[in-house]
Amino acid sequence: MFDDPRGPIEKYLWGSFVINGEEHSGSGDDRKGKGKDIMITAGVVRRWKERQGHVLTESMVERVLESGCDILIIGNGAEGALEVPDSVIDYLNDNGVARVMVLKTPDACRAYNELFRKGMDVALLAHGTC
Template structure:
């Protein structure tokens, strides 16, 4: 009885996608490197960005950033997440959101938005698997 050959398929790992730099930030306007869209609030991750639409999860300044706001970014495999709380830090980050990130093994930096953008860009320039959510007004 003749044996059947076994086909071996090698799957190459996915290429590492770098996190895009935040090219500019001002009140109500953010630009992400190599992206034609201007954002008010945005999410960024290795390989991409999009509008952070608070209506999707019912987010408001208080109680603030929810785990549901972060799931999409976390799913991209980030090791560090930077949260920009707004220019006047009006956006809250509740302890349950920080606990969610801790349980996922994700380091978090919560900062005023301009400081958050600077910290994010430094990490991105070093090739870190960094993501962020940024509020560009209050």
């Protein structure tokens, strides 16, 4: 689905990311790394534990606001199944995120890498399946 050996996101396949050489996949007891839903802020990968269901809410994005990023990319799944209401984008903008990009997860990984390598203040929330 996505492959970029220059990274930091090196690979994305359904439910699995390789970031800086570390695999992040699965959920529950079979989870590797941070799991299949990830958050990257200031270059650090964390588990996006708040993501539940397929309609994004303000509570699912609150933690990313702590990073103070200028740009947030939301990977809404391999097939775009995670719905991102305009109200959530407005909430992010109202709380300091200048630009919000909603893309299918492979495209979100590509955009994140490009902006990160340009030195932009970018964060990523990515749903690894659907």
